[in-house]
Amino acid sequence: MAVAIPHPQYIVTLNRLEFQLLHQGLLDGFLLTWLGDSHARNIAQRNFRNHGPFPVRPTIRFVGRGGRTIKSFKDNQLEEALGVLPRSPLQRVAIVFLGSNDIDVATWPADVPKNMAANDLLSLRVQLLNSYDHVFVVGIPERDTCRGRNPELVHQLSLKCNQRLNNVLRGWYIKLPKQCFNYEEERRFTVDGIHFTTGMYDFILRFIQFKLLAIMSGDAQFINIV
Numbered sequence: 001m002a003v004a005i006p007h008p009q010y011i012v013t014l015n016r017l018e019f020q021l022l023h024q025g026l027l028d029g030f031l032l033t034w035l036g037d038s039h040a041r042n043i044a045q046r047n048f049r050n051h052g053p054f055p056v057r058p059t060i061r062f063v064g065r066g067g068r069t070i071k072s073f074k075d076n077q078l079e080e081a082l083g084v085l086p087r088s089p090l091q092r093v094a095i096v097f098l099g100s101n102d103i104d105v106a107t108w109p110a111d112v113p114k115n116m117a118a119n120d121l122l123s124l125r126v127q128l129l130n131s132y133d134h135v136f137v138v139g140i141p142e143r144d145t146c147r148g149r150n151p152e153l154v155h156q157l158s159l160k161c162n163q164r165l166n167n168v169l170r171g172w173y174i175k176l177p178k179q180c181f182n183y184e185e186e187r188r189f190t191v192d193g194i195h196f197t198t199g200m201y202d203f204i205l206r207f208i209q210f211k212l213l214a215i216m217s218g219d220a221q222f223i224n225i226v
Contacts, residue, residue, distance in 0.1 A: 036097035070120040094132040099140035114161040139176040
């Protein structure tokens with residue numbers, strides 16, 4: 001059953017922002033690519049079916065495979081993920097959504113996964129800028145742990161890692177809504193305790209679409225809505 005998600009203030013202004021950007025021609029020159037794990041796949045598939053205000057359907061580059069870390073993607077899968085980018089005068093925009101597996105690793109000391117995940121994600125973004133004009137990093141979402149870790153510890157590591165990414169990336173970081181970080185709210189998850197419900201993925205997609213449009217518009221009144 002889909003979880004009921006409270007709608008924050010951005011829902012009220014979203015259609016107005018889309019209308020404004022369309023009439024300014026700011027959405028006509030972008031090719032959107034999603035790069036990520038199973039969370040990104042679930043969101044990007046929804047984005048492909050309903051790409052909202054973007055006139056060109058996004059490309060989905062699903063690179064997560066059963067818990068591979070950001071580092072393995074950066075070292076071994078980057079070429080595959082990039083594939084052959086289409087020849088186009090349009091600006092290439094990548095949305096990177098990786099990291100939940102990097103936080104939830106039982107063998108690491110407490111601070112190691114936070115630092116490693118953040119460092120690898122920052123390094124990956126630099127690498128991607130060789131092929132993309134703009135690279136946005138989405139915050140690492142909270143998840144239940146399937147590896148016997150204390151859920152409170154995983155929760156705190158996710159928050160600390162995201163804070164570091166936010167401090168470094170600033171405008172290139174998309175902070176997820178607070179509903180993604182309440183690990184005690186089991187209704188957010190499917191029965192596997194790892195992946196979100198359909199309703200939650202739809203909510204996250206719309207939130208990311210809004211934040212991306214807000215950043216592209218450069219309008220602080222939209223950017224600061226969380």
